[in-house]
Amino acid sequence: xxxxxxxxxxxxxxxxxxxxxxAAGPITGVEGMTATVMQKGQSSFSGIGLRLRLHPxxxxxxxxxxxxxxxxxxxxxxxxxxxETTRKDATLGVDARFDIPTKSWKPYxxxxxGLHFISSAVDAPSLGLNKASDSLIKGGFAVLGGASFxxxxxxxNLIELKYHHVPDHSQLKINWGLSYTL
Numbered sequence: 733x734x735x736x737x738x739x740x741x742x743x744x745x746x747x748x749x750x751x752x753x754x755a756a757g758p759i760t761g762v763e764g765m766t767a768t769v770m771q772k773g774q775s776s777f778s779g780i781g782l783r784l785r786l787h788p789x790x791x792x793x794x795x796x797x798x799x800x801x802x803x804x805x806x807x808x809x810x811x812x813x814x815x816e817t818t819r820k821d822a823t824l825g826v827d828a829r830f831d832i833p834t835k836s837w838k839p840y841x842x843x844x845x846g847l848h849f850i851s852s853a854v855d856a857p858s859l860g861l862n863k864a865s866d867s868l869i870k871g872g873f874a875v876l877g878g879a880s881f882x883x884x885x886x887x888x889n890l891i892e893l894k895y896h897h898v899p900d901h902s903q904l905k906i907n908w909g910l911s912y913t914l
Contacts, residue, residue: 758786758787758789759784759785759786759914760785760786760787760796760913760914761784761785761911761912761913761914762782762783762784762785762911762912762914763781763782763783763784763785763798763890763909763910763911763912764780764781764782764909764910764911765780765781765782765783765802765890765907765908765909766778766779766780766781766907766908766909767779767780767781767802767804767894767905767906767907767908768905768906769804769806769903769904769905770903770904770905771901771902771903771904772901772902774806774819777804777806778804779802779803779804779805779821779905780802780803780804781800781801781802781803781907781909782800782801782802783798783799783800783801783827784798784799785797785798785911785913786798786799794830794831794832794833795828795829795830795831796828796829796831796840797826797827797828797829798826798827798828798829798842798844799825799826800823800824800825800826800827800844800846801822801823801824802821802822802823802825802846802905803820803821803822803823804820804821805818805819805820806818806819806820807819813856813858813859814856814857814858815854815855815856815858815859816854816855816856817852817853817854817855818851818852818853818854819850819851819852819853820849820850820851820852821848821849821850821851821901821903822848822849823846823847823848823849823896824846824847824849825844825845825846825847825874826844826845826846827842827843827844827874827876828842828843828844829841829842829876830842836881836882837879837880837881837882838879838880838881839877839878839879840876840877840878840879840880840892841875841876841877842875842876842877843873843874843875843876844873844874844875844876845871845872845873845874846871846872846874846896847869847870847871848869848870848871848872848896848898848901849867849869850867850868850869850870850898850901851865851866851867851868852865852866852867853865853866870898870899870901871898872896872897872898872899872901872902873896873897874894874895874896874897875894875895875897876892876893876894876895877892877893878890878891878892878893878894878907879891879892880911886912886913886914887910887911887912888910888911888912888913889908889909889910889911890907890908890909890910890911891906891907891908892906892907893905893906893907894907
């Protein structure tokens, strides 16, 4: 049942995004990212993300709002013991970024907030755990810093460091991505 509730919330958020974007200001770009995720008690693993860049007319020129969707999944299989584990986090958030004006590359810093839909599952029959799982939703603040570089025309790339402060599930991400300016 929780899975269906999460899917419904995510679907509603994605359906409302265009009307929210129109209310917040014109969409100025879109960014797709891949991430190296480091979480306490875990080895590093990969994630993906997608975000819009919005520039509300009432804000100063260097401020950009970015509705963001991020996802990672980590799984392990320890064959000799018959243990399988999976951890997932789907994050729906918004970041505010301050672009520092320069001529060739654009450094930035920002803050944000996200809802993290976190789930864990383990299947270890030899230990008496048969398909046990746990899911939770937690809010968390984020801080980020990075730089974007133009590639060709409207296409650019970015590299950033982003920290999600989620109690008991904090994450540090190194993001790299491509951007397209509208």
